[in-house]
Amino acid sequence: MNAYLSNVIERVNRDHATEPEFCQTVEEVFSSLEPVIEQHPEYEKADLLNRMVEPERMFTFRVVWTDDQGAVHTNTGYRVQFNGSIGPYKGGLRFQRNVNPSIIKFLGFEQCFKNSLTSLPIGGGKGGSDFDPAGKSEAEIMRFCQSYMQALYRYIGPDVDVPAGDMGVGGREIGYLFGEYRRLKGCFENGVLTGKDLSFGGSLIRPEATGYGAVYYLQCVLAHEGEDIAGKTIACSGFGNVTWGICKKARELGAKVLTLSGPDGYIYDPDGVTSSDEKVEYLRVMRASGHDRVKDYADKFGVDYYPGKKPWGVKADFIMPSAVQNDVDREQAKRIAQNHIKYYIEVANMPTTNDALAYLMGQPDMIVAPSKAVNAGGVSVSCLEMSQNSEHIFWSEEEVDQRLHEIMVKIYNSSVEASERYGLGYNLVAGANIAGFERIARAMMAQGIF
Numbered sequence: 001m002n003a004y005l006s007n008v009i010e011r012v013n014r015d016h017a018t019e020p021e022f023c024q025t026v027e028e029v030f031s032s033l034e035p036v037i038e039q040h041p042e043y044e045k046a047d048l049l050n051r052m053v054e055p056e057r058m059f060t061f062r063v064v065w066t067d068d069q070g071a072v073h074t075n076t077g078y079r080v081q082f083n084g085s086i087g088p089y090k091g092g093l094r095f096q097r098n099v100n101p102s103i104i105k106f107l108g109f110e111q112c113f114k115n116s117l118t119s120l121p122i123g124g125g126k127g128g129s130d131f132d133p134a135g136k137s138e139a140e141i142m143r144f145c146q147s148y149m150q151a152l153y154r155y156i157g158p159d160v161d162v163p164a165g166d167m168g169v170g171g172r173e174i175g176y177l178f179g180e181y182r183r184l185k186g187c188f189e190n191g192v193l194t195g196k197d198l199s200f201g202g203s204l205i206r207p208e209a210t211g212y213g214a215v216y217y218l219q220c221v222l223a224h225e226g227e228d229i230a231g232k233t234i235a236c237s238g239f240g241n242v243t244w245g246i247c248k249k250a251r252e253l254g255a256k257v258l259t260l261s262g263p264d265g266y267i268y269d270p271d272g273v274t275s276s277d278e279k280v281e282y283l284r285v286m287r288a289s290g291h292d293r294v295k296d297y298a299d300k301f302g303v304d305y306y307p308g309k310k311p312w313g314v315k316a317d318f319i320m321p322s323a324v325q326n327d328v329d330r331e332q333a334k335r336i337a338q339n340h341i342k343y344y345i346e347v348a349n350m351p352t353t354n355d356a357l358a359y360l361m362g363q364p365d366m367i368v369a370p371s372k373a374v375n376a377g378g379v380s381v382s383c384l385e386m387s388q389n390s391e392h393i394f395w396s397e398e399e400v401d402q403r404l405h406e407i408m409v410k411i412y413n414s415s416v417e418a419s420e421r422y423g424l425g426y427n428l429v430a431g432a433n434i435a436g437f438e439r440i441a442r443a444m445m446a447q448g449i450f
């Protein structure tokens with residue numbers, strides 16, 4: 001490997017040994033960049049790679065809230081403003097018990113390349129807290145969000161940093177966060193957050209966007225193979241907002257989602273989660289219940305439930321891990337390959353360990369699509385929400401959906417183009433990394449050394 005590249009990866013692994021997820025994503029992205037670094041010696045001269053792995057800014061803050069019994073709790077809040085060279089920092093907030101600096105940095109680093117790949121003017125950021133929303137009352141969630149925003153509001157803004165949702169943060173939390181921002185600032189700056197309710201500047205299709213975008217991207221991949229999505233089967237993990245969007249679009253297009261999963265195990269529905277609107281909408285019911293388990297689906301619809309297991313041994317046309325990071329390891333990747341599955345479509349951020357990813361990409365008949373391209377429809381529609389807010393306009397469902405579709409096709413095409421231009425053939429993973437990198441690299445080179 002190129003000496004500069006391997007030095008940077010080694011250095012990151014050494015200096016950030018306490019941040020395994022961050023090291024993992026740096027290695028995954030940078031190992032695609034060999035031909036780019038070889039052809040552009042000016043990048044090494046400007047030490048571009050070491051500058052890219054260092055966030056422009058990252059901070060933690062204290063979030064104190066009182067529960068319904070009057071007990072006081074203290075959590076850690078995080079925000080990383082990773083790279084602002086192509087636009088205001090943009091990325092979600094994750095509220096989950098296991099949130100730590102490594103997870104925030106890996107998500108922030110991925111977000112930079114994903115946002116760049118969309119071709120929209122958004123930089124990379126991410127944030128969250130180790131607050132666990134499970135079992136909390138509505139009032140507790142509200143007080144937590146208010147306290148979180150009291151600490152964060154000085155450091156964000158429509159042209160500065162625009163947070164959104166991620167795991168544990170949906171429309172309800174965004175509402176409380178925005179309410180507190182508005183109260184503190186004394187003005188209606190709704191472009192500061194995306195994923196808002198339609199009543200105060202939200203965009204149509206934003207809740208569906210990540211799932212719809214994933215299916216649109218999959219359709220591009222299938223068109224390349226001369227195949228169609230109708231009549232095909234999908235093994236999904238997760239049952240959150242993203243999986244719901246996939247199910248909704250898959251149902252519309254005549255594909256069948258066979259599995260869902262949660263922290264408790266997975267369910268297998270032979271008729272398809274996509275066989276009725278009631279089943280698809282039940283994903284939202286499960287999410288709203290706060291139980292955080294998928295077993296409720298099996299109880300409700302009388303299908304098989306496999307406690308403590310993941311759905312990766314299931315035979316399906318498409319594997320779409322849509323839950324959490326590192327959902328598929330090397331052993332599970334082997335099971336997927338043994339089932340002769342042709343399409344491995346990542347959806348969640350970094351759902352595959354690096355060695356599982358290398359294994360799957362090494363299978364001669366397998367097509368691997370990377371999450372930073374597949375799930376970029378979510379942040380893309382967030383950017384469309386920002387545009388609507390700044391222009392004080394409201395686009396119809398058809399208008400947003402059509403733009404989302406165009407963006408996904410563009411993401412796919414630019415990935416294929418970048419991969420081919422560097423002599424890597426049809427490599428969607430390397431292509432996405434390169435196309436995302438190129439735009440940030442160009443902006444950073446143009447803006448001087450800092």
Ligand code: 2IT
Nearest residue numbers: 091092164165166379382
């Ligand atoms: O991972 C992601 O791209 C998100 N959680 C959405 C970010 C956004 O700003 O909509």
